[in-house]
Amino acid sequence: MxxxxxxxxxxxxxxxxxxxxxxxxxxxxxxxRYDQQDLDRCDALILPGGFSYxxxxxxxxxxxxxxxxxxxxxxxxxxxxxxxxxxxxxxxxEAGLLPGALYRNxxxxxxxxxxxxxxENGDTPYxxxxxxxxxxxxxxxxxxxxxxxxxxxxxxxxxNRQILLRYCDAKGEITEEANPxxxxxxIAGVCxxxxxxxxxxxxxxxxxxxxxxxxxxxxxxxxxxxYMEQF
Amino acid sequence: MNDTIWRSLGLTDDEYALxxxxxxxxxxxxxxxxxxxxxxxxxxxxxxxxMLKIFPxxxxxxxQGPGENAGVVDIxxxxxxxxxxxxxxxxxxxxxxxxxxxxxxxxxxxxxxMGAQPVAFLNSLRFGPLDNDRTRYLFDGVVAGIGGYxxxxxxxxxxxxxxFEQCYRGNPLVNxxxxxxxxxxxxxxxxxxxxxxxxxxxxxxxxxxxxxxxxFASEELSAASEERRPAVQVGDPFLGKLLLEATLEAIxxxxxxxxxxxxxxxxxCALTETASRSGTGMDIDLDRVPLRExxxxxxxxxxxxxxxxxxxxxxxxxxxxxxxxFKRWELELAVLGQVTDDGLVTVYHGGKKVVSIPxxxxxxxxxxxxxxxxxNINTSVSQELNNTVPVIENYGDALLExxxxxxxxxxxxxxxxxxxxxxxxxxxGPGGDAAVIRIRQTGQxxxxxxxxNGRYCRLDPxxxxxxxxxxxxxxLSCVGAEPVGITDCLxxxxxxxxxxxxxxxxxxEGMAEACRIMETPVVGGNVSFYNEVAGKAxxxxxxxGAVGLLDNYEQQGTADFxxxxxxxxxxxxxxxxxxxxxxxxxxxxxxxxxxxxxDLEMEKRLQFxxxxxxxxxxxxxxxxxxxxxxxxxxxxxxxxxxxxxELEIFGKPDIISVLFGEGPSRVxxxxxxxxxxxxxxxxxxxxxxxxxxGRTGGxxxxxxxxxxxxxxxxxxxxxxxxxxVFSCLMK
Numbered sequence: 001m002x003x004x005x006x007x008x009x010x011x012x013x014x015x016x017x018x019x020x021x022x023x024x025x026x027x028x029x030x031x032x033r034y035d036q037q038d039l040d041r042c043d044a045l046i047l048p049g050g051f052s053y054x055x056x057x058x059x060x061x062x063x064x065x066x067x068x069x070x071x072x073x074x075x076x077x078x079x080x081x082x083x084x085x086x087x088x089x090x091x092x093x094e095a096g097l098l099p100g101a102l103y104r105n106x107x108x109x110x111x112x113x114x115x116x117x118x119x120e121n122g123d124t125p126y127x128x129x130x131x132x133x134x135x136x137x138x139x140x141x142x143x144x145x146x147x148x149x150x151x152x153x154x155x156x157x158x159x160n161r162q163i164l165l166r167y168c169d170a171k172g173e174i175t176e177e178a179n180p181x182x183x184x185x186x187i188a189g190v191c192x193x194x195x196x197x198x199x200x201x202x203x204x205x206x207x208x209x210x211x212x213x214x215x216x217x218x219x220x221x222x223x224x225x226x227y228m229e230q231f
Numbered sequence: 232m233n234d235t236i237w238r239s240l241g242l243t244d245d246e247y248a249l250x251x252x253x254x255x256x257x258x259x260x261x262x263x264x265x266x267x268x269x270x271x272x273x274x275x276x277x278x279x280x281x282m283l284k285i286f287p288x289x290x291x292x293x294x295q296g297p298g299e300n301a302g303v304v305d306i307x308x309x310x311x312x313x314x315x316x317x318x319x320x321x322x323x324x325x326x327x328x329x330x331x332x333x334x335x336x337x338x339x340x341x342x343x344x345m346g347a348q349p350v351a352f353l354n355s356l357r358f359g360p361l362d363n364d365r366t367r368y369l370f371d372g373v374v375a376g377i378g379g380y381x382x383x384x385x386x387x388x389x390x391x392x393x394x395f396e397q398c399y400r401g402n403p404l405v406n407x408x409x410x411x412x413x414x415x416x417x418x419x420x421x422x423x424x425x426x427x428x429x430x431x432x433x434x435x436x437x438x439x440x441x442x443x444x445x446x447f448a449s450e451e452l453s454a455a456s457e458e459r460r461p462a463v464q465v466g467d468p469f470l471g472k473l474l475l476e477a478t479l480e481a482i483x484x485x486x487x488x489x490x491x492x493x494x495x496x497x498x499x500c501a502l503t504e505t506a507s508r509s510g511t512g513m514d515i516d517l518d519r520v521p522l523r524e525x526x527x528x529x530x531x532x533x534x535x536x537x538x539x540x541x542x543x544x545x546x547x548x549x550x551x552x553x554x555x556x557f558k559r560w561e562l563e564l565a566v567l568g569q570v571t572d573d574g575l576v577t578v579y580h581g582g583k584k585v586v587s588i589p590x591x592x593x594x595x596x597x598x599x600x601x602x603x604x605x606x607n608i609n610t611s612v613s614q615e616l617n618n619t620v621p622v623i624e625n626y627g628d629a630l631l632e633x634x635x636x637x638x639x640x641x642x643x644x645x646x647x648x649x650x651x652x653x654x655x656x657x658x659x660g661p662g663g664d665a666a667v668i669r670i671r672q673t674g675q676x677x678x679x680x681x682x683x684n685g686r687y688c689r690l691d692p693x694x695x696x697x698x699x700x701x702x703x704x705x706x707l708s709c710v711g712a713e714p715v716g717i718t719d720c721l722x723x724x725x726x727x728x729x730x731x732x733x734x735x736x737x738x739x740e741g742m743a744e745a746c747r748i749m750e751t752p753v754v755g756g757n758v759s760f761y762n763e764v765a766g767k768a769x770x771x772x773x774x775x776g777a778v779g780l781l782d783n784y785e786q787q788g789t790a791d792f793x794x795x796x797x798x799x800x801x802x803x804x805x806x807x808x809x810x811x812x813x814x815x816x817x818x819x820x821x822x823x824x825x826x827x828x829x830d831l832e833m834e835k836r837l838q839f840x841x842x843x844x845x846x847x848x849x850x851x852x853x854x855x856x857x858x859x860x861x862x863x864x865x866x867x868x869x870x871x872x873x874x875x876x877e878l879e880i881f882g883k884p885d886i887i888s889v890l891f892g893e894g895p896s897r898v899x900x901x902x903x904x905x906x907x908x909x910x911x912x913x914x915x916x917x918x919x920x921x922x923x924x925g926r927t928g929g930x931x932x933x934x935x936x937x938x939x940x941x942x943x944x945x946x947x948x949x950x951x952x953x954x955x956v957f958s959c960l961m962k
Binding site: 009010012013015016019020049050051053054055056109110111112113139141143203205206208209211212 | 375378382383384385467468469470472473560561643646647648649650651652653654655657658669671784785
């Protein structure tokens with residue numbers, strides 16, 4: 001399995017995704033710079049977290065114009081797996097590859113802490129190794145993570161089963177207190193209609209080793225690997 | 232020259248005379264500006280240099296001590312730890328967000344300038360009580376600024392300390408520390424070696440921000456300080472991150488021979504310091520400096536403190552390689568001139584020679600002030616009082632009151648605004664005795680902490696200085712790490728006052744003695760004087776940043792109780808005092824009383840023992856006893872895993888002192904019953920007193936003395952006192 005990890009100026013979780021793929025999952029990982037024209041035949045593409053272009057103007061708003069994004073569009077159209085984490089999720093919504101937008105956290109403050117996520121759809125390339133209703137402990141670290149989509153879009157997404165993860169409490173209950181940023185319907189992660197492009201605000205790459213506090217993030221990457229092996 | 236000119240630039244008549252003597256002529260206006268920033272207290276350490284010499288600065292592990300951008304300590308396996316702490320107090324007092332953010336950016340550059348990959352930030356903060364809007368604004372702004380910069384550059388902020396005290400109300404303290412790691416052979420110094428080498432400026436455009444920032448940092452705050460807002464620099468963490476990547480790449484490829492960051496005193500400092508260290512000179516063309524605005528005068532370009540800039544010294548043959556690297560990161564690069572052999576920094580502007588000054592004189596020729604008069608002043612006001620703390624009716628209520636005090640309460644509101652996890656190496660984050668960062672390349676780990684207690688230092692500067700070093704190193708030992716070096720930030724009032732200077736002297740003497748005995752050399756740091764508002768100084772506040780080494784990160788220990796049925800023991804001294812204690816403060820009492828005795832040899836034995844017990848897992852938990860004494864430490868160890876405790880104490884000298892008394896050389900450990908005999912043996916062999924207090928278990932913290940129940944509190948009540956304190960105060 002070959003994972004390409006996109007690096008924009010200001011990405012800062014590229015290293016974490018790289019080490020998780022290489023050291024923990026024991027798969028191949030390599031970086032693709034924002035100014036490259038192609039993705040070098042990867043099996044899956046990760047857009048990592050960070051502050052691309054300083055998140056100046058709006059999170060992800062400048063990165064979407066990077067030269068590499070054409071190749072990303074093309075790869076996504078061909079059905080390639082494109083996975084955005086945190087800032088990567090923001091870039092994908094800005095690029096129109098995922099529905100919705102990410103606003104400033106309702107608290108107006110950056111939030112870094114462990115949260116619980118309930119798997120809402122266990123039949124996607126990103127969640128296939130989990131079951132609907134599973135609860136995952138994975139941290140968030142963001143200032144702009146409040147997911148928003150207009151009601152009609154949300155309804156469609158619901159119908160298409162595009163909502164992957166919701167913030168919940170330790171028991172899996174969807175509560176207001178469990179929502180770290182004010183996201184609509186506690187949404188933490190979504191995919192496109194086809195299911196091959198996904199994004200989430202929490203950081204599964206930070207939950208890949210017990211010594212870091214949780215291994216629950218591995219299920220996301222294992223799902224990606226299983227999916228790729230099948231096809 | 233008109234004598235108001237040098238005075239208005241902060242130089243004395245004697246200093247001006249000395250400049251004339253060292254130059255052999257009168258300086259022109261541009262030269263005088265350069266001298267004035269470099270001879271400011273902030274850059275020249277003229278009031279502290281002579282005292283700082285008494286710190287032990289060498290040892291078998293020390294690769295680079297004070298004098299460079301940061302200290303470097305050998306940690307074995309071909310790797311080194313690089314660290315430094317610095318203050319950004321005055322900028323933060325007038326513009327909290329940018330003041331704190333640029334403090335973080337500045338200390339970050341100090342670390343990667345040496346060739347090290349930064350791996351963690353810490354910070355030490357002091358504010359006035361949170362009972363007014365201004366202080367809440369400062370506190371919130373500083374926290375946001377630290378997070379704003381650190382989160383964006385992708386280096387985790389993993390630890391720190393915050394205290395609230397009236398004396399910091401108008402003059403908050405913002406001390407930022409950064410820790411980096413590097414292979415020893417990547418060490419790069421701020422030197423301008425070999426005439427003919429190119430002098431290159433990279434990074435941000437130079438603007439009018441921060442002009443004379445160092446002069447502002449070297450005077451007392453007053454009502455007019457608000458007008459100094461333009462002296463505060465503005466940070467750009469995105470640019471800082473690109474600069475970090477590009478500089479490390481240039482060092483990795485061995486394309487540079489010297490690197491220096493531009494911080495206080497801007498270009499003036501970088502040019503003269505690099506040349507001075509190498510005994511060389513420089514020819515510089517200011518017209519080549521990329522400017523943010525038109526019409527900047529020579530002195531403005533030379534003293535601007537625009538952030539995110541670096542100076543590189545490059546062999547002519549490597550120029551293209553360097554250009555390629557910085558272009559790839561889309562960064563500005565300008566060749567300003569070259570290194571010369573005449574020892575003079577010569578600067579041209581608009582085709583004319585505007586400066587020709589001896590580098591060594593500007594960078595190292597400032598006078599050294601020793602306030603002789605202060606030598607025999609007794610600085611200690613520590614004394615026995617018969618009413619150190621009021622009578623406590625209900626010990627449980629007193630504990631709850633302390634847990635909900637902003638000095639003690641959970642800092643989660645603060646640290647969840649910092650990304651403490653990025654780089655996925657934080658194996659112990661904020662909230663413990665020390666943070667622990669694993670080193671992926673070697674399997675080792677670095678433990679790190681910052682500690683200081685201005686109250687102790689106000690009562691007895693010498694003892695307080697010792698206790699700061701003792702506490703910082705003890706925190707490292709509690710997570711199992713061996714202290715390898717310290718960096719310090721010495722925050723004081725106006726050193727020209729006898730009282731302040733003698734406090735400074737006593738603190739440094741105390742710290743130096745503790746460092747010698749604890750075998751932790753000082754590898755660098757920062758002195759911040761003039762922390763005064765309207766003539767009233769802050770408490771003497773030395774802050775110690777300490778770094779320790781664990782051979783294997785899996786050996787780290789934590790402070791929380793691990794399960795029911797473990798023995799709870801106190802290791803170390805039983806001598807405590809309520810003088811200067813947190814109890815005294817939370818009862819609203821005046822600072823006063825007698826400090827506990829200090830025994831550095833005992834401290835050393837205790838720390839050695841604690842490290843070995845933690846690493847071997849004979850101690851299931853270890854927690855330093857600090858502010859709030861035994862009762863607060865117990866509550867903290869109970870809270871993390873919801874495990875209660877039942878203890879028996881003997882009321883000697885009295886119950887209040889046993890519960891809330893403070894003193895150094897004390898660690899609370901929990902021990903699985905199978906290991907108890909071994910721990911007793913080890914303590915006896917180490918000549919460290921061990922007192923068995925009780926057992927873990929249940930869901931209450933229960934303390935009795937004989938048949939009397941002293942304190943009985945549910946863990947839930949401890950939690951509701953301890954948590955959400957800041958979110959309520961900051962609403």
